[in-house]
Amino acid sequence: MARGKRPDIRLTITGKLGPMGCHRGHHVGEVFDYDTERGKICPMAMHCAFPYIDILRYGGSLPGQPAGTAEFCCSDADVAMVFKAEVIDEDT
Structure with missing residues (x-):
């Protein structure tokens, strides 16, 4: 990653909670x-x-989650979709 360039972020829907x-x-x-x-x-x-994307983009990490990733749910109480945010490494 070039100095000053924010890393790319991929969001994947990995699950669903609720009926x-x-x-x-x-x-x-x-x-x-x-x-x-x-x-x-x-x-x-x-x-x-x-907030999770901001944490990842500026080099932070979340407790209990692999480096460069953040898993979270949307706020819809009827069906909380589970998302995974990942930093995309240009070198891979």
Whole structure:
């Protein structure tokens, strides 16, 4: 990664909690590039994702999670979609 360039972030839907389907139509297995496709992601999910993405982009980590990753749920009480945010290493 070039100095000063923020790392790319990939968001993957890895699970679902609750009996209902996602109100936005998301499903397990969907993958999004945070910078180019965030407009396709439900605003409730993006509201929850932003702090985790900020932590990862600035070199932070979350307790109990592998380096460069953050797993979180959206805030929809009917169906909490589980997301995984990952730093994409340009060197791989």
